[in-house]
Amino acid sequence: MTELTGSLTGLLAEARRILGTAGILDPAREALLLWADMSDEPAAGVLLASSRTLDPNLAAAFLGAVERRARGEPLSYVTGWTGFRLLKLRIDRRALIPRPETEGLVELLLERVGGGRVADVGTGSGCIALSLATEGRYERVIAIDRSPAALALAAVNRELVGAPVTLVRGDLTAPLRSRSLDGLVSNPPYLTATEYSDLDTSVAGWEPRDALVSGDDGLDATIRLLHDGSRVLRSGGWIALELDVNRAATVAELARTGEWEAVEVRADLFGRERYLLARRSKST
Secondary structure, rough: OOOOOEEEHHHHHHHHHHHOOOOOOOOHHHEEEEEEHHOOOOHHHHOOOOOOOOOOHHHHHHHHHHHHHHHHOOOOHHHHHEEEEEEEEEEOOOOOOOHHHHHHHHHHHHHHHOEEEEEEOOOOOOHHHHHHHHOOOOOEEEEEEOOHHHHHHHHHHHHHOOOEEEEEEEOEEEEEOOOOOOEEEEEEOOOOOOHHHHHHHHHHHOOOOHOEOOOOOOOHHHHHHHHHHHHHHEEEEEEEEEHHHHHHHHHHHHOOOEEEEEEEEEEOOOEEEEEEEEEEEEOO
């Protein structure tokens, strides 16, 4: 083991060895990211000053984080930080780690709803709601989650970002008044229990099950959002949902049979059918 009073160069080499032995892909990159997040300095600065003397306490904490990562804990949970669009947010096991695909969901709602009131249902870390509040020009942004632990994490991020987001505890759209919104967005749970059990342990072993599994067919939350979304949206308001790629066509057909028009499935940055967009019918 590297002496904690040695250089950063030696410490990073030890971290690469531990991570590489554990089978972590690109251990050099992960070691650098871990140190950059824990020391609160840019990765480029780490490389330029890698010969400097270490703070033993920080070095010990870093090696502890490396061991956690080597045991399979996701990098973002180990560092406690995640990036989402323009934001750097706190993250831990109280919420899902935001994915790049979900960033596209924000973009689609920003394009269609330029103002008024919007709600993010199942907010988790608050990443979607905070992005809408900082990038959009909304009168009000509401973030809903049924998990008090997730809402506590979202509150930490709200304070960190300084965005005017209203946090509400509740089950999906239940806390919302009828005809109160111009936009509704959600990345709901959309897997079956079997699909969840087949996930890589880097996800199933760490991230909250309730944020991933939704009924026998994976569609419970999505169907409820489509049904009650027409109640909470004003005429002409938009809903934007993230989907499981294998259920996109089914969800689109369900939307077309309800109080929705301009129903469209859009692809994510990897070309997979990932998002549902629909407008509440102006005739109902």
